[in-house]
Amino acid sequence: MELFIEKVFTSEVLFDTAKRFQVVPEEKPLGDFENFVFKARRSNGEIRILRFTHSSHRSIEEIEQEMSFLDYLGENGAPVAKPHRSINQEFVEPYQTENGVFYASLFDYAPGTRVTAEDPEFWNDELFKEWGKTIGQLHKLTKNYPHTPHRLDWEKDEEMYIDYLPNHTLKALAYEIVDSIKKLPKTNDTYGLIHSDVHLGNFHVQNGNITIFDFDDLMYQYFIHDLAIVLYYSLLGSNMEEEEKTLFARHQLSCLREGYESQHILDECWYEHLHLFLRLRDISLCGVIYKKFEGKDMPDNYAQIIESIEERLRNRQPIVKL
Structure with a gap:
């Protein structure tokens, strides 16, 4: 989270807004990368997730559209963490500060647990198939969802992140990738409103079933992008040798496709374009990290990620060669 946002997010913002959703939040956030996310409880003990988004990150219209889309998905049987309305019957509650507005939203707590690549109980072919199946369900439903002007097409989002790249060379390489993707055809079967960030940190697993959450990055994008995200984050930070990465990614992709x-x-033909979307994620992640740590010291683990990404961008290489 940017420094100026951290300074205006107070306990008063947290607890006063929580009352509107009739929940009591924990004081320590579960996450604070692009939003402040808290576990909260209702009076009957049910767990919810309370999220605060600063107006510099999203407009109220963008968040309301996210809630509407989530509500649509849930009502049509998709395994997602559904949103809940406040006592004012609103999906989004604003809180004005001296430097912008925080928009609060409440969600189900996804049942089950997070998965890691080090957990053999979950990290297997069955998970990969279910992962693919769940993404496919979302894409099947988004094809029938009315177009909204309140969620951006992917290139607008990318341009924002490219602005945070540190030099002209990287920006030029980034736009080279963007321009290549923009040439791809858009149809109702290949392009629509998608999650765009279905990595390991954004779903829980219970009894083999996945429940997806965190639709903050909801955007219009090619469907193949969601599958590229799975491959990308399954390998980010991996210590595997290049040949081993390739073999793993090919196997994982075959399981994903089955589901x-x-x-x-x-x-x-869309699977032949995966390399472009893997490179696109390098651009996004690099820009997000530079944005997050603007004016602050960057921790070593993030600096290492940046170093690897910039090397791949300069070499015009994806995180894995398929």
Whole structure:
């Protein structure tokens, strides 16, 4: 979270807004990367997630659209953490500060637990198939969702992150990737409103079933992007050798496709474009990290990620060669 946002997020913001949703939040956030996220409880003990988004990150219209889309997905059987209304019957509650507005939203707490690549109980072919199937369900439903002007097409989002890249060379390489993707055809079967960030940190698993949350990055994007995200974050920070990475990614993709294609089919040519979307995620993550630590010291682990990304960008290489 940017420094100026941290300075205006107070306990008063947290607890006063929580009352509007009739929950009591924990004081320590579960996350604070782009939003402040808290575990909270209702009077009957049920767990909810209370999220605060600063107006510099999203407009109220963008967040309301996220809530509406989530509500639509949940009502149509998608395994997502559904939103809840406040005592004012609003999905989004604003809190004005001396430097911008915080927008609060409440969600179900996804059942189950997070998965790590080090957990053999979960990190297996069955998870990969279910992961693909769940993404396919979302894509099948988004095809029938009315277009909204309140969620951006992906290139607008990327341009914002490219602005945070530290030099002209990296920015030029980034726009090279963006321009290549912009040439790809858009149809209702290949492009729509998608989660765009379905990595390990954004779903829980219970009894083999996945529940997805954190639709903050909801945008119009090519469907293949959601599958690229799975591959990308499954390998980010991996110590595997290049050949081992390639073999793993190919196997994981075959499992993902098996699950995904039980819900939705993409033409084979889209899998040939995966390398572009893997490189695109390098741009996004690099920009997000520079944005987050603007005016602050960058921790070593993030600096190492930045170093690897910038090397790949300069070499025009994705995180894995398929």
